[in-house]
Amino acid sequence: xxxxxxxxxxxxxxxxxxxxxxxxxxxxxxxxxxxxxxxxxxxxxxxxxxxxxxxxxxxxxxxxxxxxxxxxxxxxxxxxxxxxxxxxxxxxxxxxxxxxxxxxxxxxxxxxxxxxxxxxxxxxxxxxxxxxxxxxxxxxxxxxxxxxxxxxxxxxxxxxxxxxxxxxxxxxxxxxxxxxxxxxxxxxxxxxxxxxxxxxxxxxxxxxxxxxxxxxxxxxxxxxxxxxxxxxxxxxxxxxxxxxxxxxxxxxxxxxxxxxxxxxxxxxxx
Amino acid sequence: xxxxxxxxxxxxxxxxxxxxxxxxxxxxxxxxxxxxxxxxxxxxxxxxxxxxxxxxxxxxxxxxxxxxxxxxxxxxxxxxxxxxxxxxxxxxxxxxxxxxxxxxxxxxxxxxxxxxxxxxxxxxxxxxxxxxxxxxxxxxxxxxxxxxxxxxxxxxxxxxxxxxxxxxxxxxxxxxxxxxxxxxxxxxxxxxxxxxxxxxxxxxxxxxxxxxxxxxxxxxxxxxxxxxxxxxxxxxxxxxxxxxxxxxxxxxxxxxxxxxxxxx
Numbered sequence: 001x002x003x004x005x006x007x008x009x010x011x012x013x014x015x016x017x018x019x020x021x022x023x024x025x026x027x028x029x030x031x032x033x034x035x036x037x038x039x040x041x042x043x044x045x046x047x048x049x050x051x052x053x054x055x056x057x058x059x060x061x062x063x064x065x066x067x068x069x070x071x072x073x074x075x076x077x078x079x080x081x082x083x084x085x086x087x088x089x090x091x092x093x094x095x096x097x098x099x100x101x102x103x104x105x106x107x108x109x110x111x112x113x114x115x116x117x118x119x120x121x122x123x124x125x126x127x128x129x130x131x132x133x134x135x136x137x138x139x140x141x142x143x144x145x146x147x148x149x150x151x152x153x154x155x156x157x158x159x160x161x162x163x164x165x166x167x168x169x170x171x172x173x174x175x176x177x178x179x180x181x182x183x184x185x186x187x188x189x190x191x192x193x194x195x196x197x198x199x200x201x202x203x204x205x206x207x208x209x210x211x212x213x214x215x216x217x218x219x220x221x222x223x224x225x226x227x228x229x230x231x232x233x234x235x236x237x238x239x240x241x242x243x244x245x246x247x248x249x250x251x252x253x254x255x256x257x258x259x260x261x262x263x264x265x266x267x268x269x270x
Numbered sequence: 271x272x273x274x275x276x277x278x279x280x281x282x283x284x285x286x287x288x289x290x291x292x293x294x295x296x297x298x299x300x301x302x303x304x305x306x307x308x309x310x311x312x313x314x315x316x317x318x319x320x321x322x323x324x325x326x327x328x329x330x331x332x333x334x335x336x337x338x339x340x341x342x343x344x345x346x347x348x349x350x351x352x353x354x355x356x357x358x359x360x361x362x363x364x365x366x367x368x369x370x371x372x373x374x375x376x377x378x379x380x381x382x383x384x385x386x387x388x389x390x391x392x393x394x395x396x397x398x399x400x401x402x403x404x405x406x407x408x409x410x411x412x413x414x415x416x417x418x419x420x421x422x423x424x425x426x427x428x429x430x431x432x433x434x435x436x437x438x439x440x441x442x443x444x445x446x447x448x449x450x451x452x453x454x455x456x457x458x459x460x461x462x463x464x465x466x467x468x469x470x471x472x473x474x475x476x477x478x479x480x481x482x483x484x485x486x487x488x489x490x491x492x493x494x495x496x497x498x499x500x501x502x503x504x505x506x507x508x509x510x511x512x513x514x515x516x517x518x519x520x521x522x523x524x525x526x527x528x529x530x531x532x533x534x
Contacts, residue, residue, distance in 0.1 A: 211411040245348055
């Protein structure tokens with residue numbers, strides 16, 4: 001795969017072995033309009049299919065990371081609104097890497113405000129880092145809307161009280177990046193904020209040194225574990241583990257380690 | 271039972287100790303050690319003198335997972351474990367062995383890769399101030415699975431995923447492990463770890479063994495099902511102890527300001 005589609009609302013590109021998916025509607029707080037909703041699905045598919053991409057970073061252009069659905073724009077596009085409503089009702093969203101079954105590691109680099117539906121991209125990332133001035137809020141109930149998906153995922157993965165508080169306080173309060181780090185919603189705060197992309201690039205490059213096949217199986221095992229009880233999750237996870245036995249990376253990893261060289265992994269993707 | 275090469279199993283008062291003892295291999299688990307774990311958990315769980323079990327490691331590591339040297343060296347490799355892993359028929363942690371007694375894991379030094387099994391499957395985890403946690407699996411082409419799945423139920427998930435995907439290129443320190451609730455206490459200076467584990471073990475040993483066993487079944491069982499069903503099963507555990515002598519001995523001892531005499 002040599003090139004990506006041309007996108008209007010996203011900046012999708014590859015640097016080395018890192019794929020970038022950048023929200024690019026800075027004047028609208030990177031809110032998702034009908035075009036972006038369609039482009040997200042394409043972008044994830046193309047990044048996942050590009051064998052040169054080992055790790056994907058999502059971030060935003062401008063002062064906001066993501067602020068959810070662009071309700072004003074969607075109201076003016078009845079067909080798009082209808083389609084999104086249908087997907088929401090049927091739990092067939094295609095916004096995030098998790099929705100689109102992307103099995104490459106995804107880092108969310110939260111560059112500013114992350115509001116409402118923007119929380120999908122935090123909830124569904126594998127690793128989350130944020131600029132020191134990033135904030136998190138969920139205004140749904142302040143505008144008469146229900147919070148569901150984003151908060152449901154976050155209560156599986158984080159301490160619950162702060163998530164429920166965020167959902168019920170609505171637009172009247174924000175969680176800071178540092179508080180989100182303390183709570184384990186994210187693992188790193190980048191200060192000064194201007195260093196966020198540089199740090200995301202470094203972290204992605206670090207993760208890209210690991211076996212793509214092992215990371216894909218790990219990702220399936222860990223996300224799959226959120227679906228069932230502990231023993232059944234372990235049973236399924238054990239099958240993912242054994243599923244890689246015999247793969248060339250399993251011999252290459254220890255060999256490279258013994259020879260003190262970088263491993264030559266088998267590429268994944270199509 | 272009772273003859274161990276890679277573990278030390280002993281008693282100090284009401285506390286049973288299970289100590290990883292392959293310090294020159296950073297306590298990596300070979301096939302024999304794996305079998306010894308199965309026996310040691312059963313032995314300590316069956317001993318009526320033992321009320322609480324502490325799991326620790328000798329040397330500069332707590333545990334570093336499967337013994338890669340053995341796997342690489344004898345031509346059998348991981349295949350020896352295929353059947354037990356495919357069937358998820360494991361016996362090397364207290365959870366695998368359905369140990370009824372409270373288990374404290376005391377992490378000294380390095381805890382890497384498969385070492386997380388005993389962090390995930392313990393009831394209480396404390397660590398030395400110089401403890402370091404990392405998971406190198408994906409850096410050597412291996413999948414992270416069961417131990418991380420256990421951890422994800424007990425602490426913020428993003429941190430577990432970061433450990434899994436960053437691999438050997440980053441380590442988590444004791445302070446962050448404490449902040450995240452992966453451990454409940456950091457012991458400083460590190461040399462005091464065993465002493466503190468023994469104290470904590472003796473403190474827990476003052477509580478009713480029967481009540482703790484039912485509590486443990488209720489809480490671990492809750493990880494298996496949805497919330498309402500977990501509460502239903504938990505209520506069953508709760509009621510099952512009604513009428514047990516400890517239920518009258520506890521309040522009586524409290525009223526008489528003396529230590530309770532629990533049923534063994």
